[in-house]
Amino acid sequence: xxxxxxxxxxxxxxxxxxxxxxxxxxxxxxxxxxxxxxxxxxxxxxxxxxxxxxxxxxxxxxxxxxxxxxxxxxxxxxxxxxxxxxxxxxxxxxxxxxxxxxxxxxxxxxxxxxxxxxxxxxxxxxxxxxxxxxxxxxxxxxxxxxxxxxxxxxxxxxxxxxxxxxxxxxxxxxxxxxxxxxxxxxxxxxxxxxxxxxxxxxxxxxxxxxxxxxxxxxxxxxxxxxxxxxxxxxxxxxxxxxxxxxxxxxxxxxxxxxxxxxxxxxxxxxxxxxxxxxxxxxxxxxxxxxxxxxxxxxxxxxxxxxxxxxxxxxxxxxxxxxxxxxxxxxxxxxxxxxxxxx
Amino acid sequence: xxxxxxxxxxxxxxxxxxxxxxxxxxxxxxxxxxxxxxxxxxxxxxxxxxxxxxxxxxxxxxxxxxxxxxxxxxxxxxxxxxxxxxxxxxxxxxxxxxxxxxxxxxxxxxxxxxxxxxxxxxxxxxxxxxxxxxxxxxxxxxxxxxxxxxxxxxxxxxxxxxxxxxxxxxxxxxxxxxxxxxxxxxxxxxxxxxxxxxxxxxxxxxxxxxxxxxxxxxxxxxxxxxxxxxxxxxxxxxxxxxxxxxxxxxxxxxxxxxxxxxxxxxxxxxxxxxxxxxxxxxxxxxxxxxxxxxxxxxxxxxxxxxxxxxxxxxxxxxxxxxxxxxxxxxxxxxxxxxxxxx
Numbered sequence: 001x002x003x004x005x006x007x008x009x010x011x012x013x014x015x016x017x018x019x020x021x022x023x024x025x026x027x028x029x030x031x032x033x034x035x036x037x038x039x040x041x042x043x044x045x046x047x048x049x050x051x052x053x054x055x056x057x058x059x060x061x062x063x064x065x066x067x068x069x070x071x072x073x074x075x076x077x078x079x080x081x082x083x084x085x086x087x088x089x090x091x092x093x094x095x096x097x098x099x100x101x102x103x104x105x106x107x108x109x110x111x112x113x114x115x116x117x118x119x120x121x122x123x124x125x126x127x128x129x130x131x132x133x134x135x136x137x138x139x140x141x142x143x144x145x146x147x148x149x150x151x152x153x154x155x156x157x158x159x160x161x162x163x164x165x166x167x168x169x170x171x172x173x174x175x176x177x178x179x180x181x182x183x184x185x186x187x188x189x190x191x192x193x194x195x196x197x198x199x200x201x202x203x204x205x206x207x208x209x210x211x212x213x214x215x216x217x218x219x220x221x222x223x224x225x226x227x228x229x230x231x232x233x234x235x236x237x238x239x240x241x242x243x244x245x246x247x248x249x250x251x252x253x254x255x256x257x258x259x260x261x262x263x264x265x266x267x268x269x270x271x272x273x274x275x276x277x278x279x280x281x282x283x284x285x286x287x288x289x290x291x292x293x294x295x296x297x298x299x300x301x302x303x304x305x306x307x308x309x310x311x312x313x314x315x316x317x318x319x320x321x322x323x324x325x326x327x328x329x330x331x332x333x334x335x336x337x338x339x340x341x342x
Numbered sequence: 343x344x345x346x347x348x349x350x351x352x353x354x355x356x357x358x359x360x361x362x363x364x365x366x367x368x369x370x371x372x373x374x375x376x377x378x379x380x381x382x383x384x385x386x387x388x389x390x391x392x393x394x395x396x397x398x399x400x401x402x403x404x405x406x407x408x409x410x411x412x413x414x415x416x417x418x419x420x421x422x423x424x425x426x427x428x429x430x431x432x433x434x435x436x437x438x439x440x441x442x443x444x445x446x447x448x449x450x451x452x453x454x455x456x457x458x459x460x461x462x463x464x465x466x467x468x469x470x471x472x473x474x475x476x477x478x479x480x481x482x483x484x485x486x487x488x489x490x491x492x493x494x495x496x497x498x499x500x501x502x503x504x505x506x507x508x509x510x511x512x513x514x515x516x517x518x519x520x521x522x523x524x525x526x527x528x529x530x531x532x533x534x535x536x537x538x539x540x541x542x543x544x545x546x547x548x549x550x551x552x553x554x555x556x557x558x559x560x561x562x563x564x565x566x567x568x569x570x571x572x573x574x575x576x577x578x579x580x581x582x583x584x585x586x587x588x589x590x591x592x593x594x595x596x597x598x599x600x601x602x603x604x605x606x607x608x609x610x611x612x613x614x615x616x617x618x619x620x621x622x623x624x625x626x627x628x629x630x631x632x633x634x635x636x637x638x639x640x641x642x643x644x645x646x647x648x649x650x651x652x653x654x655x656x657x658x659x660x661x662x663x664x665x666x667x668x669x670x671x672x673x674x675x676x677x678x679x680x681x682x683x684x
Contacts, residue, residue, distance in 0.1 A: 010447040015477025024475065028449055032456035033463075037436070037471040045471025047436045051394030051495045058438035058491050060476045094379070094389045096400035098489045100442070105352040107370055114374035121375075129379040129387025132489075133366065134402045135357025136682060142482040147440045147474075149400050149491030153393045340478060 013335030017228025017274075020335040042161075043084035043224060046154060053154040055090035057081055060147045064340045066113065068187040070179075070198030071276075073146055074116035076342060079203045079276055080227070081150040082124045086205040087223040087279060089160040089212065090152030094129035095121060097148055101133065102141035113144065124203035126150070155215040162241045164221035167312040170288045171246070172281045174207065174295055175200070175303040176254040177231050181273035181341045182262040188340075189266065197258045200277035207301050208279065211294045218294070219287025225279050227342060229333055232271040232318075234280055235308070236332040239318040248308035248330065251323045271320075272333045274341050282310070355677030359570025359616075362677040384503075385426035385566060388496060395496040397432035399423055402489045406682045408455065410529040412521075412540030413618075415488055416458035418684060421545045421618055422569065423492040424466045428547040429565040429621060431502040431554065432494030436471035437463060439490055443475065444483035455486065466545035468492070497557040504583045506563035509654040512630045513588070514623045516549065516637055517542070517645040518596040519573050523615035523683045524604040530682075531608065539600045542619035549643050550621065553636040560636070561629025567621050569684060571675055574613040574660075576622055577650070578674040581660040588660045590650035590672065613662075614675045616683050624652070 005011065006020070007027075014024040030039070037045045044057035061077045071079075078095065085092045097117065101110070121128055179200040186193055204225070212218050226234040231253065239246040255263075255270050263270045277300060283291045288306060295301030318330040347353065348362070349369075356366040372381070379387045386397035403419045413421075420437065427434045439459065443452070463470060521542040528535060546567070554560050568576040573595065581588040597605075597612050605612045619642060625633045630648060637643030660672040 008449055010443045010445060010449060010452065010477055012445050012477050012479060015443070015475065021475065024449075028453050029456055029473070029475075032453065032460045033439070033470045033473075035469045035471070037469060038473070042472075045436055045438065047471060047493075049393075049435050049495055051396065052392075054393065054396065054435060054493055054495075056436050056438050056491065056493045057472055058440045058489070059474045060440040060442050060489060062442060062476045062478050062482075093391050093396060094387055094398050096387065096398050096491050097375070098400045098402040098491075100402050100404060100487055100489075101352045101357070103352060103354050107350055107352060107366075110352065111370050111374065114371055118374045127377045127379060128375045129377070129389060130384075130399055131371075131375075131380070132401045133357065133363065133371075134404045135352055135354050136404050136484065136487075137354060139481055140404075140484040141487075142478065145442055145478075145483075145487070147400070147402060147442075147489035147491075149398065149438050149440075149489075151389075151396055151398045151493050153391055153396075 012339050016333065016335050017233060018333035018335050042088055044088040044090060046088060055085055055088050055152040055154055057084040058147065058149040060145060061342060062145050062340050063184060063342055064142060065187055066143055068184050068199060070183060071201040072113055072116050073144060074113040075120045076201050076276060077146040077148040078117055078120040078124065079201050081148040082126060082203040082205050083225045085150050085152040086208045087225050089158040090154045092126040092150050092152045092205060095126055095148055095150045097128050097131040099133045100141055100145040101135050102143055103135060103138050105143055120203060124205055157215050158217050160222050162222050165242045165282050165310055167244055167310050168285050169221060169282050169310045170285050170306050171308040172283055172291055172304060173307045174279055174301040176256045177275055177278060178255060178259050178263060178270035178273035180276040181338050182259055184341050185266055185338055186262050195258055195262060197262055200275055202277035202300055204277060204279050204300060207298045210298050211291055219284040219291060220281045222282040223279055226275045228274050230272040230274055232330050233332045235318045236330055240316045243314050243316045245311040245313040245315055246308060246318045247311055248320045250320050252305055252307045254303055354681050358675065358677050359575060360675035360677055384430055386430040386432060388430060397427050397430050397494040397496055399426040400489065400491040402487060403684060404487050404682050405526060405684055406484060407529055408485055410526050410541055412525060413543040414455055414458050415486060416455040417462045418543050418618060419488040419490040420459055420462040420466065421543050423490040424468060424545040424547050425567045427492050427494035428550045429567050431500040432496045434468040434492050434494045434547060437468055437490055437492045439470050439473040441475045442483055442487040443477050444485055445477060445480050447485055462545060466547055499557050500559050502564050504564050507584045507624050507652055509586055509652050510627050511563060511624050511652045512627050512648050513650040514625055514633055514646060515649045516621055516643040518598045519617055519620060520597060520601050520605060520612035520615035522618040523680050524601055526683050527608055527680055528604050537600055537604060539604055542617055544619035544642055546619065546621050546642060549640045552640050553633055561626040561633060562623045564624040565621055568617045570616050572614040572616055574672050575674045577660045578672055582658045585656055585658045587653040587655035587657055588650060589653055590662045592662050593665045594647055594649045596645055
């Protein structure tokens with residue numbers, strides 16, 4: 001009966017960015033909207049026009065609480081959109097901001113969130129160039145939902161795409177994982193717990209430009225930010241999409257002690273938790289040293305490391321090798337582990 | 343106390359696209375996000391880039407009911423975004439679609455709405471190239487909210503802007519007003535009433551291209567679609583923004599008999615009701631005949647007429663001359679006359 005209910009109605013688990021989200025999209029959305037650009041399922045849609053290669057991205061933000069240690073829904077909305085453009089190799093040219101507000105939202109809170117949008121946009125060097133506001137009645141939303149879209153331009157000589165990935169490529173991560181999702185869960189579920197944990201939410205475009213420069217790819221063939229579904233979801237998708245085996249080294253993946261502690265308290269696997277200031281770069285091995293050096297010159301990449309590689313085996317499996325020598329298959333999370341985290 | 347509550351909290355009336363929406367934006371949003379592009383307050387933000395002049399637009403759709411005579415939230419979302427690009431003189435190059443779904447939404451209904459998105463996008467000759475889905479719990483949304491964004495390219499020799507408007511220009515409207523807002527209100531408030539009234543929701547880009555061609559402006563100096571706030575809101579804004587007097591002729595503005603009847607039943611002024619398939623073009627008088635002829639060649643412009651003009655007086659007032667010879671000042675609606683109409 002649970003299966004049949006999921007086939008008839010949208011359930012919370014459809015929103016987790018896991019296998020059930022894929023099922024909802026494959027069952028209900030893509031058969032109707034699919035086309036050669038949407039079907040790519042990249043973080044931005046990219047179209048060739050007479051004016052060049054344009055990238056467009058959109059994301060809805062429904063995080064609860066609206067403010068949390070290290071950020072708020074405004075910083076999240078701007079960073080997420082800037083990052084979705086940046087990981088596609090696009091330079092952000094403008095943001096659009098749509099607010100759906102619940103009647104009764106405090107204007108002081110709205111003002112604080114708008115300040116945060118502005119500060120984060122300034123940090124990313126991009127502007128909100130258009131927007132929209134709607135108000136719905138009490139009980140028809142939950143304070144504030146923000147949807148942001150962004151446009152960018154992709155240099156002609158740059159093409160980040162999973163089909164560029166080859167055996168021998170290495171995976172590089174810019175720092176410790178799981179801080180965002182666990183911060184939000186802790187703030188919501190255990191507000192009485194004191195922790196130094198803070199969300200990693202940040203715009204990554206200057207970090208990425210530091211690696212790529214203004215054109216070309218510096219050996220980076222594909223990038224993605226491990227948001228919903230976490231690093232596990234990203235790596236499992238990469239293996240499935242390329243058809244190669246992807247191997248992660250568990251002891252190479254940085255997790256802060258306070259993050260690990262929070263994950264244990266909440267019963268969550270840090271590998272499956274959303275990040276909002278992390279990027280995984282798939283890099284040709286010969287250029288990995290230069291990419292690492294460039295990342296480490298930036299404050300958001302000081303802890304950058306090689307965390308895995310792409311292997312020859314054509315089984316499309318993601319394997320993680322554990323510290324004590326074990327191996328296990330890493331799967332994309334199934335449903336909603338962490339509702340309303342972003 | 344009502345005033346003080348509005349200053350402290352967001353109220354439904356802030357969402358109506360009237361003076362109170364302006365107040366919320368001026369008081370809380372623009373002081374924090376304002377910049378030279380956002381401050382233009384056009385239907386799309388337009389940025390100059392090395393790749394040309396790019397237009398970006400976004401709109402949140404919260405209409406209730408989700409399906410209504412003549413359309414649904416999907417047709418509305420695609421048409422609204424295509425139209426916001428088209429009235430800025432931009433050719434749409436791609437759409438982005440973000441869904442916020444309430445737990446329990448029927449998948450059959452979602453599928454029907456996706457079909458409608460696809461059909462409307464096909465009609466407009468544009469594709470959904472990227473998207474996002476979020477699910478929130480019961481009572482945290484109302485079925486489905488859709489936010490759509492769009493990118494477009496503006497020809498180098500085309501610049502639609504209120505600062506181009508001059509005395510002597512005429513206002514041309516493509517057909518009868520108020521059908522969308524009244525259809526939705528009737529479906530929601532008086533579902534037992536039988537009426538032939540249908541929403542006018544439609545993508546207007548082919549109509550507009552028929553007038554403008556591929557480049558240049560054909561004498562059209564500014565366009566806007568009279569959505570929230572209706573024709574009254576558009577005309578009052580135009581007068582205020584240009585600083586000239588704008589005069590409308592009431593007997594030139596087409597209103598269908600069934601629309602007038604519904605407005606009377608609901609106690610609403612058709613001039614203040616939202617349209618979703620109408621455009622007002624401000625046109626140099628010498629080219630008005632050619633523009634009218636081009637509009638009338640298209641099914642969505644068969645009933646196009648000159649409905650008013652821009653006069654010399656520098657008082658920024660919008661005046662409507664009534665059928666019986668009277669004159670009254672037309673003001674932008676104050677607050678929320680019609681909640682959740684789009």
